[in-house]
Amino acid sequence: MEAQQILSRFCPKPSSLLLPSHKKLHTLPCVGPKNLGIQRLGCSYTEGKKKRVFCVRRTIEEEEVKEVKVGATMPVRRKKLAVFVSGGGSNFKSIHEASLKGSLHGDVLVLVTNKHDCGGAEYARNNGISVVLFPKVKDGSDGLSPSELVDTLRSQASFASFVDITYHMKKLESFQVDFILLAGFLKLIPVELIRAYEKSILNIHPSLLPAFGGKGYYGLKVHKAVIASGVRYSGPTIHFVDEHYDTGRILAQRAVPVLANDTAEELASRVLKEEHRLYVEVVKALCEERIVWREDGVPLIRSKDNPNEFC
Numbered sequence: 663m664e665a666q667q668i669l670s671r672f673c674p675k676p677s678s679l680l681l682p683s684h685k686k687l688h689t690l691p692c693v694g695p696k697n698l699g700i701q702r703l704g705c706s707y708t709e710g711k712k713k714r715v716f717c718v719r720r721t722i723e724e725e726e727v728k729e730v731k732v733g734a735t736m737p738v739r740r741k742k743l744a745v746f747v748s749g750g751g752s753n754f755k756s757i758h759e760a761s762l763k764g765s766l767h768g769d770v771l772v773l774v775t776n777k778h779d780c781g782g783a784e785y786a787r788n789n790g791i792s793v794v795l796f797p798k799v800k801d802g803s804d805g806l807s808p809s810e811l812v813d814t815l816r817s818q819a820s821f822a823s824f825v826d827i828t829y830h831m832k833k834l835e836s837f838q839v840d841f842i843l844l845a846g847f848l849k850l851i852p853v854e855l856i857r858a859y860e861k862s863i864l865n866i867h868p869s870l871l872p873a874f875g876g877k878g879y880y881g882l883k884v885h886k887a888v889i890a891s892g893v894r895y896s897g898p899t900i901h902f903v904d905e906h907y908d909t910g911r912i913l914a915q916r917a918v919p920v921l922a923n924d925t926a927e928e929l930a931s932r933v934l935k936e937e938h939r940l941y942v943e944v945v946k947a948l949c950e951e952r953i954v955w956r957e958d959g960v961p962l963i964r965s966k967d968n969p970n971e972f973c
């Protein structure tokens with residue numbers, strides 16, 4: 663797909679900013695001469711008579727630039743992720759492992775689940791990731807309402823909201839999440855969250871949508887239907903999430919052969935391996951702001967190696 667057909671970029675902030683030609687930014691280590699008009703990020707404190715400034719990070723704008731790096735781009739901000747699971751969470755683990763090893767430019771800050779004792783929640787607790795219960799348990803006090811979930815994921819906690827939260831004796835944090843990743847989550851995402859996270863919620867489904875998707879199609883049920891249908895190929899689909907099950911815009915797919923003597927478990931295992939690879943690849947693109955929207959509303963992934971190639 664040629665770049666000129668791309669009319670709009672999804673990126674909330676352009677991912678490739680050209681620096682003004684007269685400026686060049688460097689990030690230098692801490693403490694330097696005072697006369698460079700430096701913006702100091704950090705804190706200062708007085709130790710005895712000495713006032714010490716501990717720089718967290720310092721940037722410097724050189725007045726003269728000997729050479730301009732043409733096409734220099736600003737660094738892409740590291741993204742904050744929430745993952746929703748209901749079961750074992752192997753896709754969640756794959757994404758988290760990619761983040762830990764530095765190959766994914768994002769961090770999983772919170773796991774959301776409707777089953778507090780599922781494998782994904784256990785993994786999150788064992789790895790220092792906050793766990794949030796959604797939706798509310800029927801007639802129970804546990805779990806968040808849709809609006810509480812939006813506040814927890816989206817907003818920056820203010821004093822007032824802390825007071826409200828404290829008043830209701832609920833321990834809610836605010837995570838300022840950029841993207842939501844559904845990975846085996848078996849409940850319908852409410853419209854409040856869809857509206858709060860437009861074009862920012864992905865789901866992985868274990869068939870080649872639009873086939874074998876929708877209400878009732880989850881887990882082994884999908885693979886049983888695939889085998890019974892006689893199709894020769896299945897595979898994972900990653901799509902943006904809208905108000906209905908599995909009808910959002912398709913972003914990525916991979917074909918996986920269906921063998922003549924496959925059981926549902928064997929097919930599920932083959933598809934799941936491809937899911938792990940595909941979801942990590944797609945979330946990397948998401949975090950690197952390489953998702954673009956074609957004029958007809960189809961989302962594409964811009965190649966990391968060749969900006970004029972899309973898939």
Ligand SMILES: Nc1nc2c(c(=O)[nH]1)N[C@@H](CN(C=O)c1ccc(C(=O)N[C@@H](CCC(=O)O)C(=O)O)cc1)CN2
Nearest residue numbers: 847848849850851867876877878880904905906907908
């Ligand atoms: N608003 C959306 N919410 C969710 C989507 C979506 O596309 N839009 N995707 C699902 C994930 N999913 C398929 O990928 C899916 C999950 C569950 C079901 C389903 O039929 N669930 C049953 C309840 C199952 C249970 O509670 O054990 C049901 O609703 O009757 C279909 C598709 C996640 N949410």
Ligand SMILES: NCC(=O)N[C@@H]1O[C@H](COP(=O)([O-])[O-])[C@@H](O)[C@H]1O
Nearest residue numbers: 750751752753846866867868880881
């Ligand atoms: N329709 C939703 C659905 O069926 N999702 C599927 O649930 C499994 C979760 O596995 P995991 O918990 O090991 O990632 C995955 O195969 C995913 O595609």
